[in-house]
Amino acid sequence: MPASLAAVKRRLESTRSTRQITTAMQMVSTAKLNQVQNHTKTYQVYADEVKAILASLVKSHIATLKNKESTEKIAADIGSLFDERPVKKVGILVMTSDRGLVGSYNSNVIKSTLDMMKKNGLNKDNTVFLTIGKTGTEFFKKQGMNVVFEDTGVSDVPTYREVEGIVKKAVQMFEDHVYDQLYISYSHFVNRMVSHDRTELFLPISVKSLEEHEDARVKKAVTNDIESEYELEPGLIDMISSLVPQYANSLVYGAILDAKTSEHASSANAMKSASDNADDIISTLQLQYNRARQAAITTEITEITGGMTAQE
């Protein structure tokens, strides 16, 4: 048995205390995950409501345009957030974590961003970055990218009030022509074991997807469109233009929540596999320790009996 008794014992103890830490962190992450999931549920009620109304109104607005003009016409009427203009600059909002110990969460998000840039032929001259989270901020700065907005220290369960500034900034920059398209790169939470990294186009808002949403709703609920059911105050177009920013904000906030949920899930998973690994190591070390102890005892007995034989 090569390992000395004391050395094995020291490693065993240190692995045990590491395991204690990772188990505790796993529990903390799971608790945070539960909190953020509850919050997401209440947010979802709000987001669905806003989306349903906007979709219904946009649909009836399109119906009123008799000779189905192009979507540009719609954009001009009801707000610049629908504006599909020639793309000179692209904005990417990247959501990463502030802390480490979240497994491959950050590297996956960054990888998905870089893949998207490669696919669309984006480089540092035609892309600006908005970054939430330390890891992403540091990475893209080191790459020499143009980071126009950064934020760190978003809390574990971000409320709308807390991140309102970030959300509005992202929408505002689109309207100010800082960029002509806004992508958000984040990790979408599927369930506790699975997340999908995605880089999606958020702005301009796609009229087509709203139309599809409304079609699906009408098919399912067998209700009339909202315009014929409700009286609108003020008129249709004004109503839509006041709803659009609210909708855009709710989309961006939804992505932030989704990313946070995924971050906690990923952290809980990373800590779980760390604890599992520690368990493996502990059982190997325990075996080594027992063997070393047994070897020591055997040696001792041999020596004693050896001594006894010598005396006879």
Next chain:
Amino acid sequence: MADATFHVSIITPDGTVYDAESTMLIVTTQTGELGLMADHLPLIAALKIGELKVLHADTGDHDTFVAVNGGYVKFNGKDAEIIADSAELQANIDVQRAQNAKERAEQSIKHAREVNDPDELSRAQVHLARAVNRLRVSNER
């Protein structure tokens, strides 16, 4: 005769702020104040940054005052839903914070006027309107 009641709920991204029965609801829409009672015509109205009053004549409870930042109200005759990106009940308004926000907004309005930045000006005006609205609602009796 007791007034008919209807259900009022205020929904924000941070959860449902308020959820109760009422006899009359007064909101500040973009075209002016609007009172809603049970069986009012189905209506969707865009709201301004303003005050919202929920009256409880039937139970004799105190009226509820809420500071609402935009959004809209959707009323189908029986249920009124207010969907806004933020709304605070009178009791939950942080007066100190609103006061600070008001001063900050006034300063940036001044600054925006000096450097002639229409975007900053309009944003600062929105902030000011919100702060003033919160302060006003917090002083209602």
